[in-house]
Amino acid sequence: MSMNDFWIAPSILAADFARLGEEVTDVLDAGADLIHFDVMDNHYVPNLSVGPAVLSSLRAHGVTAKMDVHLMVKPVDRIIGDFINAGADMITFHPEASDHVDRSLSLIRDAGLQCGLVLNPATPLSVLDYTLEGLDMVLVMSINPGFGGQQFLPSTLGKIEAIRRRIDAVKPGTRLEVDGGVKTDNIRRIKDAGADTFVAGTAIFGTTDYRQVIDEMRRELSAP
Ligand code: DX5
Ligand code: ZN
Numbered sequence: 246m247s248m249n250d251f252w253i254a255p256s257i258l259a260a261d262f263a264r265l266g267e268e269v270t271d272v273l274d275a276g277a278d279l280i281h282f283d284v285m286d287n288h289y290v291p292n293l294s295v296g297p298a299v300l301s302s303l304r305a306h307g308v309t310a311k312m313d314v315h316l317m318v319k320p321v322d323r324i325i326g327d328f329i330n331a332g333a334d335m336i337t338f339h340p341e342a343s344d345h346v347d348r349s350l351s352l353i354r355d356a357g358l359q360c361g362l363v364l365n366p367a368t369p370l371s372v373l374d375y376t377l378e379g380l381d382m383v384l385v386m387s388i389n390p391g392f393g394g395q396q397f398l399p400s401t402l403g404k405i406e407a408i409r410r411r412i413d414a415v416k417p418g419t420r421l422e423v424d425g426g427v428k429t430d431n432i433r434r435i436k437d438a439g440a441d442t443f444v445a446g447t448a449i450f451g452t453t454d455y456r457q458v459i460d461e462m463r464r465e466l467s468a469p
Contacts, residue, residue, distance in 0.1 A: 253277055255277045256424070259446035283317065314328050314337070359381035383422070443466075
């Protein structure tokens with residue numbers, strides 16, 4: 246896998262929301278590949294973040310980068326159209342939050358966006374049965390969703406390896422994204438387990454020099 250195949254996706258959850266447009270522009274200038282947009286509803290997860298209006302505002306601010314919308318909401322379907330209209334490029338959701346997973350995926354796909362499923366730490370791989378062939382991305386949670394700044398759960402490394410094997414066997418090219426507690430000191434292990442897309446909130450926005458962290462992550466990713 247070449248370097249360009251690894252994507253670093255800063256999560257806006259750890260950004261300064263009072264200056265969100267500037268924060269997103271800064272992190273893209275610092276070398277981020279896409280923006281991870283965390284949507285929480287205080288129902289599916291015990292926290293509240295931002296909705297489609299904020300994504301529209303970022304587009305109006307001039308952000309053209311790929312927007313990776315991670316829905317932590319229940320139900321899923323009603324809000325999908327709003328994120329399509331707001332300018333999302335890819336939408337992932339938790340299968341536990343949708344009564345009809347295939348329908349939710351179709352809503353995203355039929356609008357020409359990329360779609361993906363999110364697996365919580367305790368979600369079995371069986372949610373990929375009958376779905377993987379139609380996914381552009383599998384997102385593995387390496388924490389329990391709802392909050393940034395949590396510790397990476399090492400037990401998820403074996404799960405990432407198992408999903409990598411499945412993707413390679415069934416649908417090579419599907420992105421394998423990992424979300425939660427990703428830092429410069431563990432990103433290499435996560436890559437070695439098979440991930441190619443790395444969400445990082447606190448590790449990036451919690452520092453003052455975004456470029457330095459992203460460069461360091463890329464150095465770790467390019468290490469043999
Ligand atoms: C948590 C979110 C994550 C979160 C990651 O539910 O899905 O994207 O922002 O934050 P860090 O990188 O701080 O663990
Ligand atoms: Zn996320």
